[in-house]
Amino acid sequence: MATETLTSSASTHTISLQASEPAENNVLNWNVADSAKPSSLHKIPEFTDKYAERQWAKEHMAAAFRTFARLGWADGASGHISLRDPVDPELFWINPYAKHFALMKASDLVLIDHAGKPMEATTHQVNAAGFIIHSSIHQARPDLNAVAHMHSPYGRAWSCFGRGLEMLNQDSCMFYRGLKVYEGFGGVVLAREEGQRIANALGSSGKNLILQNHGLLTAGATVDEAAASFIALERACQAQLLAEGGAANGIPKKLVGEEEALYSYRVSGYPACMHWQFMPEFDLTVHLSGGEVLK
Numbered sequence: 471m472a473t474e475t476l477t478s479s480a481s482t483h484t485i486s487l488q489a490s491e492p493a494e495n496n497v498l499n500w501n502v503a504d505s506a507k508p509s510s511l512h513k514i515p516e517f518t519d520k521y522a523e524r525q526w527a528k529e530h531m532a533a534a535f536r537t538f539a540r541l542g543w544a545d546g547a548s549g550h551i552s553l554r555d556p557v558d559p560e561l562f563w564i565n566p567y568a569k570h571f572a573l574m575k576a577s578d579l580v581l582i583d584h585a586g587k588p589m590e591a592t593t594h595q596v597n598a599a600g601f602i603i604h605s606s607i608h609q610a611r612p613d614l615n616a617v618a619h620m621h622s623p624y625g626r627a628w629s630c631f632g633r634g635l636e637m638l639n640q641d642s643c644m645f646y647r648g649l650k651v652y653e654g655f656g657g658v659v660l661a662r663e664e665g666q667r668i669a670n671a672l673g674s675s676g677k678n679l680i681l682q683n684h685g686l687l688t689a690g691a692t693v694d695e696a697a698a699s700f701i702a703l704e705r706a707c708q709a710q711l712l713a714e715g716g717a718a719n720g721i722p723k724k725l726v727g728e729e730e731a732l733y734s735y736r737v738s739g740y741p742a743c744m745h746w747q748f749m750p751e752f753d754l755t756v757h758l759s760g761g762e763v764l765k
Contacts, residue, residue, distance in 0.1 A: 530752060580596055606662070629685055
C-alpha cells in the first residue's frame with residue numbers, strides 16, 4: 471500500500487503513515503528507548519449513552535468558561551460558547567446571559583432551539599448576539615459541535631488589521647490550515663444576516679476565524695477542541711503583535727517554511743490533539759472549584 475512520508479527538517483525522524491489513514495487522525499509518540507516504533511497517544515472519549523455524553527460535554531463546557539475567566543477573558547455580558555446537544559443535535563447549549571464565567575456550573579447552561587426558545591425550564595436569558603452567531607454556525611456546519619467566541623485582548627487588537635497569521639513559530643502552525651478571516655464589520659450581531667455572513671466566512675472547512683474589528687472565534691468537534699484552539703489562537707495573536715513590534719524596529723522576521731508548517735499542523739492541530747491540549751486546564755479548573763463546576 472502507498473505511504474505518505476512526512477519529514478521535519480528540524481528532526482532526524484521520518485514518519486511513514488498509511489495513505490488511507492490521514493495524519494490528522496493520529497499523533498505519534500516516540501518511545502525514548504525505541505524511537506522506531508511510534509504508538510497512538512490521543513483519543514477522544516466515546517459514549518454509547520448519549521445522556522452521559524451530554525453531561526460530560528456540559529461539564530467540559532462549564533470548565534472552559536472558568537478557564538477563560540482565569541485567563542482574564544471574562545468581559546461583562548460578552549462572550550459565549552455553544553455546544554450541539556449530543557441527545558438532540560437540532561438543539562444546542564449556550565451560556566446564560568450576564569453570568570460571570572468564573573461562576574459557571576454545568577447546570578447553569580441553557581438548552582435552546584434554533585428559534586432561541588429554551589427547551590428546558592430555566593430562569594436565565596441568553597445573549598441575542600451569541601444566539602445568532604452560534605445558531606448560524608451550527609446550522610451551516612453540522613461537523614462543528616462546539617463554538618467559542620470571546621473578546622480577548624490580543625485577538626481583539628490583532629483583528630483590527632483584518633489579516634490572518636504568519637507562521638512565526640511552532641504554535642502558530644496549529645493554524646496553518648483552517649484559519650479564516652471575516653473581513654468587514656457589521657456592528658453588534660443582532661441580525662440573522664450578519665450571523666449568516668460569519669458562518670459563510672468559515673466556509674465548508676474552516677474552524678477558526680478572525681473577525682475584523684471584533685475578536686476571535688474557534689470551533690471544533692468537542693468543547694475541548696474549541697477551547698484549546700481559542701487559547702492557542704489568542705496566544706498566536708499575542709506573538710504576532712510582539713513580532714510586529716520587533717519588525718517595526720527593523721528586525722527581520724524569519725518565518726517557518728511551508729513544508730515544516732504543514733508537518734507541524736498535521737501532528738498538533740487536529741481534534742484529538744486539541745482535546746488533550748485542553749485537559750490540563752480542565753483538571754486545574756475542577757480542582758480550583760472543588761468540583762463545583764461539574765454540578
